[in-house]
Amino acid sequence: MTDSSPTPAELVAAVPGLAPYLRPATLLHPYAATPEPTASRIGGPALWPADEPWPHCTAGHLDDDYQDVSAADRAIWEGIDRALHERARAGGDPHVLTPEEAAERRRIMDGAGSLDLINWRLHRKVAERPAAGTAVVPLAHIRAEDAPHLPWPEGTDRLQVLWCPNDHDDLPGQRYYYGPNVELHWQRAADLSAVTPPAPRRSDEYYLPTPCALHPEQILDLPDQDELPGELHDAAEEFAQRHGLEYHRALSCAEGWKLGGWPSWHSTDLVPIDCGCGARMVHLLTVDSGGDPDVSVGRFGELHVFVCPVDLAHPVGLDLQ
Ligand SMILES: [Zn+2]
Ligand SMILES: [Zn+2]
Structure with missing residues (x-):
């Protein structure tokens, strides 16, 4: 893209029907560095409430x-x-x-x-026989001020994403999913202190992130064409082509590690991710492959983590592209 490339907001100004689809997002832009213990990061030092045990994954391995x-x-x-x-x-x-x-x-x-x-x-x-749990590892630690648009529960200011760095093929509630088990913890910085978590008993190398600091960038994001009515996608594509762009990626589904915004459905087409309570789930996090965190998900693709808009305590939804 050149400096004169239009933004999603400019597209919405030209095609007002897209306005309800414009969502805030944070691109994380991870880069290899020793992260500050209190800063947003990928991997790196662990913080946890002193009176709570470090989580373990007991799903089938x-x-x-x-x-x-x-x-x-x-x-x-x-x-x-x-x-x-x-x-x-x-x-x-x-x-x-x-x-x-x-x-x-x-x-x-x-x-x-x-x-x-x-x-x-x-x-x-x-x-695995006998079945046994294993410690999860820190994937991402996010301060509320770096992603203010997330659905922070009252009083919380830290999101910790932990994952079990192994493949799972029968996680409860996940259809067609084969990959790491992800948990979200919405916490308060005041409750957290430095801990040394137990090492995972087993892990796949490509699910262990290299510690990264972040350059969080606030953007606006638009959805994959699969999530738009045909006439709106046609208008968006026409606008994009007038600027020598394609709607997908240049004006929608921003690429890379991302909080909020919209997921890309480039490899499977749209797969509705519904919560067990019946609600359509909302994209919370994209984990990307390669780059400095040096993880690989799917076939060097993207892992999308979804949350329930009714209750954040409902289990996350997972999708690989
Ligand atoms: Zn596991
Ligand atoms: Zn739900």
């Missing part, structure tokens, strides 16, 4: 399970590969299995997620 393929099954698999190769040389499709070959391969795979053809091992994710 998954372990990697590896199983060797027998010599007999390996010979069958390789035999099918040779048959495919010979049929391809005779002009056939090198990817089409006969029904018998397909059935043999399904039998050998036995429901596993993948087969390592170098070491001849099947890989699958299985429930």
Whole structure:
């Protein structure tokens, strides 16, 4: 974008029907630094009420399970590969299995997620046994003055986002979700003191953020086209194109670590995130992949955390893009 690029507010001035969709947001702009203990940050030093235990995640965790393929099954698999190769040389499709070959391969795979053809091992994710909890880690610490538009409960001035740095595939209330377990804690700075949390018993490296300080930037954000009536999106896109832009990202769904505003639905199209109480949930936080915090969510994508507009105590909604 150049300096003369229009802002979402200028788009709304030109297309007043978009006004109800304009939402405040804070772009966090994290950068690697040793954060001040009292400043907004990603990762870094932990603060917690002295009289409360550090939270643990007790949701089901998954372990990697590896199983060797027998010599007999390996010979069958390789035999099918040779048959495919010979049929391809005779002009056939090198990817089409006969029904018998397909059935043999399904039998050998036995429901596993993948087969390592170098070491001849099947890989699958299985429930950890025995199931055991693990300490969560600090993901973000936000002061109210850096994101005043968030729905701060009366008397609170700190938001702490903690997450369990492991994958979960059956978190209660989450549909189609496979990733870290996220908890929000709305707290008072006066109640917090420096603590050394227990190290997580288990973790995936790419869910452990490098400590970052923030350059919070207040912006206004507009929604993904999927959340707009067709005629409003058409008008927004026409405005964007007059300025040599695309509506998505240039004028909506601002990218990067973000509080408030709107999520982008670029990989799945709109998936309504509804609370168990029936309310449509509201975007609270986008966790981005790469950059200085050096975390990776989804397939190097974005994790969106949603809250219930009726009651912040209702469980968060999670979505990966
Ligand atoms: Zn967990
Ligand atoms: Zn709710």
